[in-house]
Amino acid sequence: xxxxxxLICGFVLVGVGLARAHGFDxxxxxxxxxxxxxxxxxxxxxxxxxATALFARQQRDAPATRWGREFSLAPGWxxxxxxxxxxLFVLSLxxxxxxxxxxxxxxxxxxxxxxxxxxxxxxxxxxGGVWTLLDPWRLxxxxxxxxxxxxxxxxxxxxxxxxxxxxxxxxxxxxxxLWCGLEVVAPLATSTVxxxxxxxxxxxxxxxxxxxxxxxxxQANADVFARVFATLSHLAPLRLRGTAATADGDAGxxxxxxxxxxxxxxxxxxxxxxxxxxxxxxxTHVPRWLDTxxxxxxxxxxxxxxxxxxxxxxxxxRISLTLIRQPTCFALRYSPFGxxxxxxxxxxxxxxxxxxxxxxxxxAYNVAHNFSTLVTQGQRVLxxxxxxxxxxWDLLGTARWNLELTFVDARLTWxxxxxxxxxxxxxxxxxSHRVVLAAGVAxxxxxxxxxxxxxxxxxxxxxxxxxxxxxxSASTP
Numbered sequence: 001x002x003x004x005x006x007l008i009c010g011f012v013l014v015g016v017g018l019a020r021a022h023g024f025d026x027x028x029x030x031x032x033x034x035x036x037x038x039x040x041x042x043x044x045x046x047x048x049x050x051a052t053a054l055f056a057r058q059q060r061d062a063p064a065t066r067w068g069r070e071f072s073l074a075p076g077w078x079x080x081x082x083x084x085x086x087x088l089f090v091l092s093l094x095x096x097x098x099x100x101x102x103x104x105x106x107x108x109x110x111x112x113x114x115x116x117x118x119x120x121x122x123x124x125x126x127x128g129g130v131w132t133l134l135d136p137w138r139l140x141x142x143x144x145x146x147x148x149x150x151x152x153x154x155x156x157x158x159x160x161x162x163x164x165x166x167x168x169x170x171x172x173x174x175x176x177x178l179w180c181g182l183e184v185v186a187p188l189a190t191s192t193v194x195x196x197x198x199x200x201x202x203x204x205x206x207x208x209x210x211x212x213x214x215x216x217x218x219q220a221n222a223d224v225f226a227r228v229f230a231t232l233s234h235l236a237p238l239r240l241r242g243t244a245a246t247a248d249g250d251a252g253x254x255x256x257x258x259x260x261x262x263x264x265x266x267x268x269x270x271x272x273x274x275x276x277x278x279x280x281x282x283x284t285h286v287p288r289w290l291d292t293x294x295x296x297x298x299x300x301x302x303x304x305x306x307x308x309x310x311x312x313x314x315x316x317x318r319i320s321l322t323l324i325r326q327p328t329c330f331a332l333r334y335s336p337f338g339x340x341x342x343x344x345x346x347x348x349x350x351x352x353x354x355x356x357x358x359x360x361x362x363x364a365y366n367v368a369h370n371f372s373t374l375v376t377q378g379q380r381v382l383x384x385x386x387x388x389x390x391x392x393w394d395l396l397g398t399a400r401w402n403l404e405l406t407f408v409d410a411r412l413t414w415x416x417x418x419x420x421x422x423x424x425x426x427x428x429x430x431x432s433h434r435v436v437l438a439a440g441v442a443x444x445x446x447x448x449x450x451x452x453x454x455x456x457x458x459x460x461x462x463x464x465x466x467x468x469x470x471x472x473s474a475s476t477p
Contacts, residue, residue, distance in 0.1 A: 034465075037469075042458045042462055044426070045426060046458055048430065049433075052429060052430050052433045054447075056433050056434070069237070070241040071240060081133055081134060082134070086139055088111065092388075093200070094388075095192070095196075095388045096108035097193060099388060099389035100389060103189055106192045106388075107384040107388035108192055111381065114373065114374060118370055118374050119374060119378065121366060122366075124232040125232045125233070127239075131225070131226060133240060135226065137223075138219070141157075141211075142215075144157055158212075158215070161213050163213050163221055167252075168253065169220065171221060176227075176259045176263065177259055179263075181298065181299060184266065184270050185299060186298070209223070228260065235359055254310075257358050258309050263306075264362060264365035265365060266301065268464070268467040275301065312456060314351070320451075321354075321449075323448055323452075324449045354453070356435075357432040357435060361425055364424025364464075365421070365424070367417070368417035368464065368468050371412075371416045371420075372408050375408050382396075386398045414469075418465065421465060436449060
């Protein structure tokens with residue numbers, strides 16, 4: 001079943017740009033009333049489930065959670081890209097600590113939040129494993145480890161501590177929620193100096209973790225950025241040869257994928273009318289002096305969104321897994337000699353494997369919320385590279401580069417958001433069905449078992465479109 005690959009590829013290509021959909025002052029009059037748009041999108045998602053249930057067939061030997069062709073780069077190109085990545089990291093760190101205090105005139109905020117965090121997320125979904133090549137912290141650790149080995153330390157600099165199995169990737173979950181809080185609740189980008197010190201702190205913390213537990217173990221369980229980019233690489237049609245995969249079935253892996261989804265949903269919710277109502281209700285129970293800057297409300301709201309989405313998924317997935325594992329879904333195998341065969345249970349379908357199928361939705365929400373930001377703010381990279389510290393330099397001759405912003409309006413952003421959200425949910429439904437079929441579940445039983453998750457996808461579609469429409473559409477109340 002190759003159609004799902006083209007579906008995901010088309011979805012990713014729709015979202016090659018990223019931006020905050022709620023960053024416009026203008027309002028867009030929809031050609032149809034908003035309820036019609038939401039109902040139509042939900043109908044498309046539901047029809048995708050019906051079509052998949054009718055026409056999908058078992059492929060027992062097909063990979064269910066990974067696909068794509070491998071590619072390789074010559075060692076010379078790899079060294080060049082790694083050196084460039086490390087140089088940009090050092091440059092952004094210097095700009096944050098010693099450059100202009102105006103975040104719009106300083107290279108660091110644009111390079112960190114736009115080029116690295118947003119842009120590399122989409123690049124990872126197109127070229128799997130690219131962060132393994134560009135990771136400056138990994139490169140620093142490997143250089144220090146190589147130096148230690150050449151100086152006679154055969155074990156390198158790693159202490160080889162054993163990672164607690166029960167802990168899994170829960171540290172990465174906590175750090176991802178913290179990162180979202182620094183992005184939305186207490187915006188770190190508004191202070192270049194704080195951003196620089198945060199980068200230094202993460203550098204020390206990250207390398208210390210690699211030294212204590214080993215690079216591979218640490219990056220799979222606690223390095224939140226390595227985990228995010230590796231998770232998005234599951235969608236990539238091209239994968240860098242030799243890149244390691246994440247431990248998808250470890251403790252906390254479901255919570256991590258849901259956190260990737262919840263952080264973007266919260267970003268959209270934080271700018272909606274519903275958030276104002278939430279803050280108003282919270283102030284009736286929390287003294288105003290306890291939350292003068294909205295950090296308490298933001299933290300509680302972020303945790304609430306994550307917990308609600310996690311509960312909704314866990315409850316729905318439990319129903320689906322129960323339907324899959326019922327005795328009626330056993331396949332009776334008969335012997336060619338006329339003797340009765342035995343009941344064969346299909347291969348187990350795990351909740352983490354199904355949670356991976358939510359990755360297209362997380363990516364779709366990123367497109368929907370962040371399309372205009374990447375297109376508009378991303379253009380600022382060229383002039384800022386000529387003047388990284390905001391000191392009126394023109395090192396590359398691009399400091400006076402004219403930005404083209406007129407073509408990114410509310411109408412374009414709205415339709416990119418709608419297409420991305422619908423395509424993301426369609427891809428998720430097709431992928432989840434593929435996972436179940438690859439485990440050996442009969443097509444009819446798979447259709448019944450996947451119905452609860454399909455209905456959850458329909459609900460996600462409606463909620464996400466309503467959140468997107470709130471700041472953009474003049475049709476919303």
